[in-house]
Amino acid sequence: MGGKAEYKSAIRSRRLIRQAFVDLMQEKNLEKITVTDIVTRADINRGTFYAHYQDTRAVIEQIENDIIEKLLEFLGESHYKNFFQNPLPLLLKISKWLEDDLNFYKILINSNGSEQFLVKLKNIFVNYMENDSDIQKHIKKTPEFLIQAHFFTGGIINIFQVWCRGEIESSLNELSIELSKIITNNSNLFF
Template sequence: MGLKMDRRKKYTRYVLKESFIKKMHEKPLSSITIKEVCEMADINRSTFYSNYKDLYDLLSQIEDEIIADLNNTLSSYNYNKDDEAIQMTEKLLEYIAENQESCQVLFSEHGDPAFQKKVIMLAHNHLLKSWFPGSSMPDENKQYLTLFIANGSIHILQTWLKNGLKESPKEMAELITKLATKGVSAFQ
């Protein structure tokens, strides 16, 4: 009986998340009601409240899952090697492509700017830890460089999502890695 309830609860959360993301494609969070999400998910309001406090709690849980997944991917690679940097970036972009609908919303103007900042800081911290072991570059410059790369990469990602993922994750990974490691000189 417990297994059946677990599956039912997972399904309920899944349909609520999917319905919520669809609504966020249509309008900003501040204009979405729990009633609309429940109607779209074909779930009653009491079921919603047994899973989430409010829409912000639902959004927070969606964001936290994505942050955890991104962190796990970033933690499993060594960025010092160009091949691994491309593979890691490609894995991240594959994850984003697989979760395109959620990511399009979360990285769009309807998304939470705090979430986007968390993703930037996650990338920044991973780059800072792994790109500069033994480097004589001043710490302040390391900070600026990794923030520049993380912010630029997020904006490339947003444009890629907005354009409907026309390029493959591998093509985008190569582009981002080239820009991060060689800058404009990679294209001259």
């Protein structure tokens, strides 16, 4: 019984640390957030923080790793391997996932220092298209494929970023549908 209570306590502590970190990201540059800032905001002691994280960089790395893990999980589902032919299911799944914790993702995407993480996401998605998608190997080796893979991936990430800043007034579902139309209408090179 003690193990389950400890597990719940650990989950609660990590959630409080994450929320405090995200709240602080709205007020400060990432580099200026300190452990003291986090423990004060989360109303926990330093020992609790250090039981879960080595430093503030470890918090952001864990957040990034959780997001990357989720994206890779989505990409690994076999019915998303034909992304260029039918991007809508994956885009809708990503939109639903964002909506589940929208405030968090808006803050994360709009924070100073998010550019490196967004580039990491783009590279993961391009790598997926190069290695795991159902596109024929001889096509994946062409410069045209790489140009389009980088173009669409960068565009998708940018559109979500612009939406998170409030510059596009639409639902995430509407955004996904429009992106899907653009991708399917302009990726016939691969099929």
